Amino acid sequence: MRVFITAGEPSGDRLGAALMNGLRDMAPDVQFSGIGGDLMIGEGLDSLFPMDEISVMGVAEILRRYGALRARVRQTAEAVIAAAPDVLITVDLPEFSLRVARLVRQASDIRIVHYVAPTVWAWRPGRAARMARHVDQVLALLPFEPPYMEAAGMRCDFVGHPLVTEPVATPDEAARFRAAHAIADRPVALMLPGSRKSEVARLAPIFGEVAARLQARRPDLQLVIPAAGPVAQMVQDLCAGWAGDPVILDPREAGDFAPAQKRAAFGAADVALAASGTVSLELAAANTPMVIGYDMGWLSRQIIGRLLLVDTVTLVNLVSETRTVPEFIGRNCRPGPIADALLAVLELPQAQSDAMQLTMQRLGRGGPPPGQRAAWAVLDGLRGPA
Structure with missing residues (x-):
């Protein structure tokens, strides 16, 4: 054959x-x-x-x-x-x-x-x-x-979906991640500004303003930024000055341990702000509640915005047939509403948890x-x- x-x-x-x-x-x-x-x-x-x-x-x-x-x-x-x-x-x-x-x-x-x-x-x-x-x-x-x-x-x-076979962190691995970064019992918010240079360049400044608003309202919140390999240096440069002294996970430093470190961070997190895409399913697999924020280039925004047929682009919402994941796309990708949504999800995560479990089941877990x-x-x- x-x-x-x-x-x-x-x-x-x-x-x-x-x-x-x-x-x-x-x-x-x-x-x-x-x-x-x-x-x-x-x-x-x-x-x-x-x-x-x-x-x-x-x-x-x-x-x-x-x-x-x-x-x-x-x-x-x-x-x-x-x-x-x-x-x-x-x-x-x-x-x-x-x-x-x-x-x-x-x-x-x-x-x-x-x-x-x-x-x-x-x-x-x-x-x-x-x-x-x-x-x-x-x-x-x-x-x-x-x-x-x-x-x-x-x-x-x-x-x-291939994500249903990917390993997820155990509670012990999540606890060790918290201990390694002296987080203790503080709530953890992941910030995931994308894996392509164009995404990070566009989203990092917005996510940085979100981080400042979160720190002002929840100073106990620990920010963690798992950088994707292709944009690791860019994330280091753009996010190092964010409020709250975020923990930046650089896969270049972690080497072969990088995938396990990322899984542990996802497992330890209480909430996440993520760029739109498959990362929403990675978070769902880890049962990490999320908010989606995404913007694109002017030309892509004009074309896609006029042709879009659905009221949500987040796969968890689509597969679970719910709208539990807040999303802020295009001109709606603004720091104030995003920060409000993250704090709301942090306080009441159960509806998302139910939708994420249903999503993984329907995807073949x-x-x-x-x-x-x-x-x-x-x-x-x-x-x-x-």
């Missing part, structure tokens, strides 16, 4: 590696080619070129890198067609993946599977119909997504690992209708 698989971001690399592992368990003779990062390479992939060359986000960045991206799209499609695999699996990164899929479909009948459904439930629903012209099957992370894909004519399998479910779905799709 021959599989051509592509990913372009660390999250996609993790999904791709777990899927590859699941496929090898079920089809030991499988051979892989494609594009991926260290994790997929560790599963036996010889990457066509470095994965980060196709990682793009936001309208402005896509326009700036359009020429280089277009060349990589064509190179990848030509490699797929030449390899003639049993299946092409594109993981997330629709700006790249779906362009490759279109070129491959124009030149062949190779089965095409896309892993991670586009957010057609949130904006631009017409993407599903356009996708169906050249994608046969979609693997969805969220339980409410299959009907949107199936209505457009594609098979869609909910395979679970307690069931088979998503990588195995995804592998089974791919193989079942190759077998065709019963």
Whole structure:
């Protein structure tokens, strides 16, 4: 069995590696080619070129890198067609993946599977119909997504979210974190301004003003800032002068212990302010109540703001079918209301706790690992209708 698989971001690399592992368990003779990062390479992939060359986000960045991206799209499609695999699996990164899929479909009948459904439930629903012209099957992370894909004519399998298999801190690990940083029994607020430079540059000043307001009203509150690796120095520079002498967790200093340190911080926290995105599910997995604050570039804000179809962008709210997580997006991302919401959540966290537990259950916690479910779905799709 021959599989051509592509990913372009660390999250996609993790999904791709777990899927590859699941496929090898079920089809030991499988051979892989494609594009991926260290994790997929560790599963036996010889990457066509470095994965980060196709990682793009936001309208402005896509326009700036359009020429280089277009060349990589064509190179990848030509490699797929030449390899003639049993299946092409594109993981997330629709700006790249779906362009490759279109070129491959124009030149062949190779089965095409896309892993991670586009957010057609949130904006631009017409993407599903356009996708169906050249994608046969979609693997969805969220339980409410299959009907949107199936209505457009594609098979869609909910395979679970990878976060349900990630370890979380034990109470002892959380207690040791508090002891290591002399926090004792004081309440802890996490500040998570993002993992991309553009996010941190935009959100850190706002989150810093929130921190000042929190310290003025709750001087006993200990701020903890777990910095993401790619922006660790930037976080150090922008957040070191925040009120309250925050604890900044730098993964460069922690080395191999960094993931465990981050988990312990999440487990020790009483509340969190986070940028929008998957981090809300990481917090839900740790049962840490949260408030979401996010802003974007002017062009992206104008486009997305006009096309958005839902009244919330927070996955905990969407999956649990509640609106328990306060969010402040775009022009509403202002320090005063955010600080008020954080203090309110800190005082009354139970409604969020219930919603977070329901979210993790619906995402597949307690069931088979998503990588195995995804592998089974791919193989079942190759077998065709019963």
